[in-house]
Amino acid sequence: MSTPNSHSELRVENLCMTYHTEDGQDVHALEDINFNMDEGNLVVVVGPSGCGKTTLLSTIAGFLAPTSGRILLNGEEIEKPGAERGVVFQKGALFEWLTVYENSVFGLKMRGVDEAKRHERVMNYLDLVGLTDFVDTPIYNLSGGMQQRVAIVRCLANNPSILLMDEPLGALDALTREKMQTLILKIWKETGKMVFFITHSVEEAIYLATDLFVMSARPGKIMKRYKLDFCHKGLEKDPRELKSDPEFIKIREEVLSLIWSMEEETAAHAG
Amino acid sequence: MEAALTKFKNFLGFAAEDDFEKKKTVKFGDPSAAGQGRKWSVLSLIIILTAWVVLCELEIVPPLFWPSPLAVLEKFWTIATEGYRGHTLLGHFLISLYRVMAGFLLGTICGVLLGIAMGLSSVVRGLFDPIIELYRPVPPLAYIPIIIIWMGIGDGGKIMLLFLATFAIMVINARSGVKSVSVEKIHAAYSLGANRWQVLRHVILVNALPEIFTGMRVSMGVCWATLVAAEMVAATAGLGWMVLNAARYLRTDIVIMGVIVMGIVGYGFDMIMRLLEDKLIPWKGKT
Numbered sequence: 001m002s003t004p005n006s007h008s009e010l011r012v013e014n015l016c017m018t019y020h021t022e023d024g025q026d027v028h029a030l031e032d033i034n035f036n037m038d039e040g041n042l043v044v045v046v047g048p049s050g051c052g053k054t055t056l057l058s059t060i061a062g063f064l065a066p067t068s069g070r071i072l073l074n075g076e077e078i079e080k081p082g083a084e085r086g087v088v089f090q091k092g093a094l095f096e097w098l099t100v101y102e103n104s105v106f107g108l109k110m111r112g113v114d115e116a117k118r119h120e121r122v123m124n125y126l127d128l129v130g131l132t133d134f135v136d137t138p139i140y141n142l143s144g145g146m147q148q149r150v151a152i153v154r155c156l157a158n159n160p161s162i163l164l165m166d167e168p169l170g171a172l173d174a175l176t177r178e179k180m181q182t183l184i185l186k187i188w189k190e191t192g193k194m195v196f197f198i199t200h201s202v203e204e205a206i207y208l209a210t211d212l213f214v215m216s217a218r219p220g221k222i223m224k225r226y227k228l229d230f231c232h233k234g235l236e237k238d239p240r241e242l243k244s245d246p247e248f249i250k251i252r253e254e255v256l257s258l259i260w261s262m263e264e265e266t267a268a269h270a271g
Numbered sequence: 272m273e274a275a276l277t278k279f280k281n282f283l284g285f286a287a288e289d290d291f292e293k294k295k296t297v298k299f300g301d302p303s304a305a306g307q308g309r310k311w312s313v314l315s316l317i318i319i320l321t322a323w324v325v326l327c328e329l330e331i332v333p334p335l336f337w338p339s340p341l342a343v344l345e346k347f348w349t350i351a352t353e354g355y356r357g358h359t360l361l362g363h364f365l366i367s368l369y370r371v372m373a374g375f376l377l378g379t380i381c382g383v384l385l386g387i388a389m390g391l392s393s394v395v396r397g398l399f400d401p402i403i404e405l406y407r408p409v410p411p412l413a414y415i416p417i418i419i420i421w422m423g424i425g426d427g428g429k430i431m432l433l434f435l436a437t438f439a440i441m442v443i444n445a446r447s448g449v450k451s452v453s454v455e456k457i458h459a460a461y462s463l464g465a466n467r468w469q470v471l472r473h474v475i476l477v478n479a480l481p482e483i484f485t486g487m488r489v490s491m492g493v494c495w496a497t498l499v500a501a502e503m504v505a506a507t508a509g510l511g512w513m514v515l516n517a518a519r520y521l522r523t524d525i526v527i528m529g530v531i532v533m534g535i536v537g538y539g540f541d542m543i544m545r546l547l548e549d550k551l552i553p554w555k556g557k558t
């Protein structure tokens with residue numbers, strides 16, 4: 001278990017993942033993935049659909065054991081899911097029978113944290129995402145954006161070393177999505193946690209990332225890595241202005257054409 | 272007062288058609304454009320009652336076959352106060368209720384437990400699947416002969432019968448309720464630090480509640496129908512028995528009264544289950 005002042009880091013070493021499908025084929029979903037993450041890193045992964053993004057996240061989360069290679073979080077090898085790795089799903093992972101507060105406090109309750117302490121922590125994070133007025137609202141009465149905020153809060157309440165997010169904004173409308181991007185930056189800045197973020201929106205990726213990985217499909221590899229710093233300006237500058245910055249657009253077009261060329265290649269192979 | 276009157280009018284469907292409804296150009300086939308039609312329900316009830324009274328007054332049908340509503344009401348009163356063959360109406364009802372409740376509760380408890388085990392473990396599922404699939408399609412009434420041979424015509428046999436009817440339904444519903452949980456919820460719970468037992472109790476079971484409850488509602492209806500029929504075949508008391516016994520002596524007024532009471536009781540059970548559902552599982556059908 002990580003304490004707030006211990007240093008966190010994630011190491012992914014020679015990670016391979018092969019699925020054996022029912023009709024006897026091997027799908028090389030991940031091949032030789034290597035990267036390190038440190039506190040303050042916000043890693044964003046983009047790539048054509050089916051390139052292994054979810055597979056990669058699932059191995060870090062501990063839902064899947066890799067075929068070979070290993071993942072170390074703060075020096076310990078990952079074997080199963082745990083509270084030091086918070087996971088935010090695209091949707092459908094909140095407990096609709098619980099209220100906002102009950103959902104947020106779920107992890108702490110399961111882990112036996114005493115009531116006063118869990119109340120303080122959860123209210124703190126609910127305040128951070130602006131949900132204090134909705135503590136007793138049932139989940140099913142919330143908008144999609146609010147639901148995702150609850151999903152983030154319930155992870156943060158556990159004080160994890162890393163937040164893993166699999167297309168967390170994928171189901172939201174465009175406007176809510178942009179607001180949530182800024183909120184994610186704010187949370188990342190205030191908590192200083194490592195964030196591993198998957199998206200299929202290149203614009204979102206460039207806006208958020210300190211480290212952007214572009215993946216290729218079959219076998220799933222990290223094709224290109226970018227070090228970016230738009231996220232540092234993201235909170236001060238107007239997001240729309242930032243996203244129409246010439247530098248921003250240049251990188252966006254570069255990444256997009258990279259992904260496009262891969263999609264075409266896959267299509268050509270399939271055809 | 273004014274408000275109450277408007278509310279009642281709305282309930283009956285006499286309220287002025289709202290503006291939005293009027294603007295709809297396609298009404299035929301649009302389910303939201305077809306109202307409850309309660310005013311027509313009131314009309315049909317009035318017609319039925321009037322026809323009943325008129326037919327009896329004109330003595331077109333002899334009262335022996337078709338007694339007047341008043342005679343039926345009168346019988347309701349006499350049997351409620353003086354009783355029929357040893358038990359008052361309430362007595363017969365309570366005897367039936369006891370059988371339904373005992374069979375229903377036992378069947379629900381056992382069925383839910385086995386259904387959950389089958390949903391969680393492929394071993395349990397494999398072991399019990401053949402038996403459940405074989406006996407599930409059999410109409411419960413088909414067991415009556417064998418149950419009479421084994422257990423006689425006492426309460427035990429009837430409780431057994433209702434147990435069997437409930438059990439099959441509950442196993443199927445509990446099993447599918449357990450299976451209906453999304454992987455994301457399970458993964459989320461483990462990632463939040465829950466252990467296996469907590470995942471079972473706080474996620475899988477709660478998630479299965481709506482389907483378990485649907486099973487209970489269906490079972491309740493089946494139990495009531497099965498019991499009344501079973502009491503007609505073999506019993507010495509109970510609402511079903513009362514009706515059949517009265518028919519032997521051509522007491523048509525008692526028969527009709529009994530049938531109406533059975534209908535109301537069955538309807539009451541369903542209403543109670545629905546109320547409980549709204550209270551206990553408000554998240555049902557919302558995702």
Ligand SMILES: Nc1ncnc2c1ncn2[C@@H]1O[C@H](COP(=O)(O)OP(=O)(O)O)[C@@H](O)[C@H]1O
Pocket residue numbers: 019020021027029048049050051052053054055056
């Ligand atoms: N359980 C599985 N069995 C076989 N193949 C799978 C399985 N899960 C994913 N795959 C395959 O692995 C590849 C990567 O999947 P995934 O990680 O979900 O991609 P992404 O999230 O990038 O869209 C896809 O080609 C997919 O078809």
Ligand SMILES: [Mg+2]
Pocket residue numbers: 053054
């Ligand atoms: Mg995916």
